[in-house]
Amino acid sequence: AEVDTVSDRVRRVGVMGGTFDPIHHGHLVAASEVQAWFDLDEVVFVPTGAPWQKADREVSPPEHRYLMTVVATAANPRFTVSRVDIDRDGPTYTIDTLRDLKAERPDEELYFITGADALADIFTWRDVEELFELANFVGCTRPGYEMDEKTLGAIPSDRVTMVEIPALAISSTDCRARQRRGEPVWYLVPDGVVQYIGKHGLYPKETS
Ligand code: ATP
Numbered sequence: 001a002e003v004d005t006v007s008d009r010v011r012r013v014g015v016m017g018g019t020f021d022p023i024h025h026g027h028l029v030a031a032s033e034v035q036a037w038f039d040l041d042e043v044v045f046v047p048t049g050a051p052w053q054k055a056d057r058e059v060s061p062p063e064h065r066y067l068m069t070v071v072a073t074a075a076n077p078r079f080t081v082s083r084v085d086i087d088r089d090g091p092t093y094t095i096d097t098l099r100d101l102k103a104e105r106p107d108e109e110l111y112f113i114t115g116a117d118a119l120a121d122i123f124t125w126r127d128v129e130e131l132f133e134l135a136n137f138v139g140c141t142r143p144g145y146e147m148d149e150k151t152l153g154a155i156p157s158d159r160v161t162m163v164e165i166p167a168l169a170i171s172s173t174d175c176r177a178r179q180r181r182g183e184p185v186w187y188l189v190p191d192g193v194v195q196y197i198g199k200h201g202l203y204p205k206e207t208s
């Protein structure tokens with residue numbers, strides 16, 4: 001009998017974690033590039049719960065960040081959104097994200113996607129050894145964030161792959177600041193996200 005090699009291959013799934021406050025085209029291009037590069041069957045976007053890295057600022061409610069992520073990814077048949085982090089109490093740790101996703105899909109191969117800035121933080125994360133057992137890591141280039149030799153040298157090359165993606169100097173911080181100043185965020189974030197921000201009055205103008 002003929003062997004169906006296509007469906008026998010282990011399913012490969014990208015995991016794109018982020019605060020997504022708001023999601024922007026830098027996130028979407030990174031996910032799309034890594035999807036094509038590794039021939040991923042799916043990329044799951046995972047909005048964080050209470051992000052402990054950002055304790056210094058107010059983060060929009062998880063439900064808004066989740067829905068903006070759904071709106072932004074809806075048209076791509078390979079993109080999905082997971083609630084694992086926003087439905088878990090407490091701050092989000094990547095180890096918990098990966099454990100939960102692995103429990104949901106034990107036979108799938110996970111590829112955790114991060115920008116160069118987030119990858120540089122990886123050694124401050126919990127349980128680095130187990131992280132590398134749960135997933136492959138993919139580091140995407142990001143304008144304004146160069147990885148120093150020390151960080152690059154500490155990365156186990158069999159578990160982390162660096163991918164050069166088209167440079168988009170877009171950040172959520174800048175999108176929020178623009179919205180607050182009444183400047184356009186059109187074309188930095190998907191159209192539906194511009195409309196969602198307006199509809200719900202996110203990032204309101206500071207009245208002086
Ligand atoms: P903030 O300014 O609020 O930190 P951000 O733009 O950095 O927002 P995050 O939600 O913090 O967005 O990022 C989620 C992930 O996407 C991180 O791994 C980050 O490095 C990556 N990322 C964000 N923007 C880009 C970009 N323009 N190019 C490549 N990777 C990006």
Ligand code: MG
Nearest residue numbers: 019117171172
């Ligand atoms: Mg960031």
